[in-house]
Amino acid sequence: MATKTHHCAKCQQRATxxxxxxxKCDSCFQQAIIHNFKTTISRKGLAQFGDNVxxxxxxxxxxxxxxxxxxxxxxxxxxxxxSRMKMQVTIFHIDCESPFLSSNAGIExxxxxxxxxxxxxxxxxxxxxxxxxxxxxxxxxxxxxxKDIGDLEELSRIVVYRMVAFLAKSQGCKIVFDGLNxxxxxxxxxxxxxxxNGFAIPFEVSPADMxxxxxxxxxxxxxxxxxxxxxxxxxxxRQIGFIAPNLTLLGPTSSVDSLTVSFLKDLExxxxxxxxxxxxxxxxxxxxxxxxxxxxxxxxxxxxxxxxSTCTKVSEKNDNEEQVHALLCKACQHRQGRMSMExxxxxxxxxxxxxxxxxxxDNE
Amino acid sequence: xxxxxxxxxxxxxxxxxxxxxxxxxxxxxxxxxGRVIDWIRTCLIKEKHEYFVQGEHIRPGILxxxxxxxxxxxxxxSYVIQEGDRITFISTLHGG
Numbered sequence: 001m002a003t004k005t006h007h008c009a010k011c012q013q014r015a016t017x018x019x020x021x022x023x024k025c026d027s028c029f030q031q032a033i034i035h036n037f038k039t040t041i042s043r044k045g046l047a048q049f050g051d052n053v054x055x056x057x058x059x060x061x062x063x064x065x066x067x068x069x070x071x072x073x074x075x076x077x078x079x080x081x082x083s084r085m086k087m088q089v090t091i092f093h094i095d096c097e098s099p100f101l102s103s104n105a106g107i108e109x110x111x112x113x114x115x116x117x118x119x120x121x122x123x124x125x126x127x128x129x130x131x132x133x134x135x136x137x138x139x140x141x142x143x144x145x146x147k148d149i150g151d152l153e154e155l156s157r158i159v160v161y162r163m164v165a166f167l168a169k170s171q172g173c174k175i176v177f178d179g180l181n182x183x184x185x186x187x188x189x190x191x192x193x194x195x196x197n198g199f200a201i202p203f204e205v206s207p208a209d210m211x212x213x214x215x216x217x218x219x220x221x222x223x224x225x226x227x228x229x230x231x232x233x234x235x236x237x238r239q240i241g242f243i244a245p246n247l248t249l250l251g252p253t254s255s256v257d258s259l260t261v262s263f264l265k266d267l268e269x270x271x272x273x274x275x276x277x278x279x280x281x282x283x284x285x286x287x288x289x290x291x292x293x294x295x296x297x298x299x300x301x302x303x304x305x306x307x308x309s310t311c312t313k314v315s316e317k318n319d320n321e322e323q324v325h326a327l328l329c330k331a332c333q334h335r336q337g338r339m340s341m342e343x344x345x346x347x348x349x350x351x352x353x354x355x356x357x358x359x360x361x362d363n364e
Numbered sequence: 365x366x367x368x369x370x371x372x373x374x375x376x377x378x379x380x381x382x383x384x385x386x387x388x389x390x391x392x393x394x395x396x397x398g399r400v401i402d403w404i405r406t407c408l409i410k411e412k413h414e415y416f417v418q419g420e421h422i423r424p425g426i427l428x429x430x431x432x433x434x435x436x437x438x439x440x441x442s443y444v445i446q447e448g449d450r451i452t453f454i455s456t457l458h459g460g
Contacts, residue, residue: 006437018434026432061374183456228456232374232427233434236454244375245458247415261457265425 017233020272026237033234036225037069038085044207046220047175052088054173055119056164056219059093059106061242062179064113065231066223067091068240070177071117089119092167092176094160109241122171124163133166133357134159137350145343150255151335155347158297162354165214169358173217180221183228183264186278190260192299196330199291199302205282211291213298215359227275295326295355296335296348304330310349326352365391366447370404374455376426379409379416390445397430398441400451415455427454 006015009022017029024032040046047053055070057063074085091114093107107123114121124130138159146152168176180188188204203211207224223231235242267274291300307325326348328336336344370386377384386408390400405417417423428435429452430443445451 015437016433018436023434023437229427232454232456236373236427236429236452237432244373244377244455246378247375247455247458248378248412258458261425265423265457269424 017237019230020276030234030237033226033230034069034072037222038073040207040224041073041085041222044220044224046177046208046222047087049084049086050088051175052171052173053090054164054168054171054176055089055091056161056176056178057091057093057106057110058179059109059243060179061232061235061240061244062181062184062223062228064109064240064242065226065235066177066179067110067113067117067119068235068238069223071113071119075117089117090168090171090173091119091121092123092164092171093121094124094163094167105243109243113240122167124167127167127170129170130163130167133354134163137162137347137354141343141347141350145340146338148255148335148338150257151338153255153257154297154331154335158351161219161298162214162351162358165217165219166354166358168217176217176219177222178219179223181223181226181228181231182275182279183261185221185224186264186275187257187260189278189282190264191256192331194256194260195334196304197299199288199304200299200329201282202285202287203300205279205285206287210287211293211298211300213293213300215355225276225279292327294329294332295352296328296332299329299331301327301329306333308336308348310345310352324352365389366395366445366449368400368445368447368449368451370400370408371450371452372454373452374427375458376416376453376455379412381410395445396441397428397435397439397443397445397451400445401441404453415457416453422453423457425455425457427456428452429454 006023007013008015008025008028010028011025013025015023016026017024019029055063055067057067070089074083074087076083091110093110095107111121124134141155143152146155164176185204189201192198192200192204207221209218209220213219264274288300288302291302292305293299294301294305305327307327309323310326367387367389370388372380372384372386380386388400388403401417401422405413409416415423416426422428430438431450435443
């Protein structure tokens, strides 16, 4: 029995992409994605004309799509004329080794794509001060002592984002775009709820960074309204290389994040509008006016934050230490319970030193 | 006896021994895509089947393309494979 031919909802050519808003041909699908991307940047004020913008790139499909979308947005318009958007773009890639970070594999796919659009690439290994900070933080953590896979993933993310902020600051970028997309934002929202960090939701759901997590570096999410399925479809269609994890090393039930992703995928299979519904509903939560930040993961914290004591060096010139109080969000309080006190204190202290370095860059 | 090309991406290639492209022949006429998926599950993937299938169905979160067209537009598992078809499986479950 012959399959019925589907037509593009926009141009009536043969449809190749099954999409929530109606099936589309390759060309109309790509135009819709670019339009969505540019609209998010302009309507949410993520960057202004002439801004110096950083892009946090891991080499995965989402950040590769981000580089390509940004490149195309800056160089072309639908009517073929030169784009009105203008930004100086630098790609930031953290290539220090940790259990969940790639070393050279990411840069091998990032560099050709960055070169295509004449974007500069800046890596952690190429920055002496960043390497020094990595030594203080990344290497001090006894990764083998962290048994929970979810904790390992989150601790890696905590360090990587700080290093991206540090690199951005060193290159004069106050704005960084990351590859978080609609699906990963929904995952973060559900994970925040299940770990007791509901206070962070209005910050997580916003495409613009309103949390000031990394002092005066804003990390925005221009792919906020694009799902992971659409992004991977986009990079595949454009034949853009990306790195992918070795699935034999992980299990689908290995972490809260993985379980949440599986749950979302199952829901989406039956109810296609799951992701937009979660985003729309969550965006109705009012952003709190007053909040603090977790000293470990830097998410905004409300009344369920808890102060813990730790020791930190007064200065690099001597070994004198002073006792300081660190604030932990609910998720990090649970994380503390799953790690040895020594490992946790060592990591927390190093991060606070890192944050002091990041803040001192602010004052230069 | 149609010969098809199976492609794996998004990390699924780690389940097929690192092979991103696998040619395959299927005997008989009117071979549907469901039978191809069953063959992949039982003969090609040696471990971590849960990353590819959920019971007898493709796991939610895996994009399936038939000659670069979403399989939802081609009848999904009922699609009858043709000589020279390229069937692509891409996982969206990790990374990004």
